[in-house]
Amino acid sequence: MVALQSFRPHSFLFSILIIVFFFSFTISISSAATETVQKVCNQTSYYRYCVATLYSDPRTPNADPYFLAYISFGLAYLNASNSHDFFSHAVNNTRPHHHKLVQSLTICQDGYKRVVSALETAYEDLNTESFAKLGRLSRVAGRAADKCNRAFSGVVKAPVGSAAPAVAVRNRDMKRLSEICSVVSKLLGASK
Ligand SMILES: *[C@@H]1O[C@H](CO)[C@@H](O)[C@H](O)[C@H]1NC(C)=O
Numbered sequence: 001m002v003a004l005q006s007f008r009p010h011s012f013l014f015s016i017l018i019i020v021f022f023f024s025f026t027i028s029i030s031s032a033a034t035e036t037v038q039k040v041c042n043q044t045s046y047y048r049y050c051v052a053t054l055y056s057d058p059r060t061p062n063a064d065p066y067f068l069a070y071i072s073f074g075l076a077y078l079n080a081s082n083s084h085d086f087f088s089h090a091v092n093n094t095r096p097h098h099h100k101l102v103q104s105l106t107i108c109q110d111g112y113k114r115v116v117s118a119l120e121t122a123y124e125d126l127n128t129e130s131f132a133k134l135g136r137l138s139r140v141a142g143r144a145a146d147k148c149n150r151a152f153s154g155v156v157k158a159p160v161g162s163a164a165p166a167v168a169v170r171n172r173d174m175k176r177l178s179e180i181c182s183v184v185s186k187l188l189g190a191s192k
């Protein structure tokens with residue numbers, strides 16, 4: 001007990017240090033955001049999410065628009081395949097008599113399958129520097145996320161209703177990433 005009490009001031013100090021660290025980290029991120037990142041994120045609906053997401057990749061500070069496209073589409077691809085796995089797993093592990101839930105999950109699973117495939121095509125297009133279809137390919141993700149949301153909307157009854165919040169977070173992230181990719185694509189189209 002005594003040992004625990006004497007330890008408290010340390011953990012308090014530690015918390016303060018953590019907080020200070022995170023504040024300086026956030027400040028250095030926003031002031032260090034490169035002009036390319038600012039230019040992209042300024043055109044998205046969620047500036048801070050956009051900057052934080054792009055900076056989750058350590059290569060972002062040195063990225064030109066072309067490389068930033070790789071990073072953006074790469075993040076979107078990871079997100080989409082993660083969600084596709086999630087929905088496939090959920091469909092397989094839901095009892096068939098929950099018809100409505102299986103139906104909603106399947107809509108999302110199919111949608112995310114299309115997104116993964118579109119983002120694979122985008123990646124090949126980036127490799128061959130053919131930028132014309134990138135905008136269209138990035139918007140597949142936003143549409144699939146909307147459709148998945150609609151499949152879960154308006155149902156409050158369990159089990160469909162109880163799955164809705166987790167699904168909504170995935171779709172929200174996917175839509176934001178889709179928007180980032182779409183803006184980066186415009187940037188490439190304009191500079192080529
Ligand atoms: C982004 O927007 C901010 C505020 O609206 C502005 O100060 C900044 O110059 C813009 N940056 C670019 C690169 O467009």
Ligand SMILES: *[C@@H]1O[C@H](CO)[C@@H](O)[C@H](O)[C@H]1NC(C)=O
Pocket residue numbers: 085088089092
């Ligand atoms: C779901 O079930 C199908 C058919 O049984 C199987 O091919 C697939 O690998 C399973 N997916 C997951 C994520 O469990």
Ligand SMILES: *[C@@H]1O[C@H](CO)[C@@H](O)[C@H](O)[C@H]1NC(C)=O
Pocket residue numbers: 053056075078079082169170173177
């Ligand atoms: C991708 O999706 C997962 C699951 O919703 C989320 O936790 C994660 O933050 C997302 N990643 C990015 C880069 O947005």
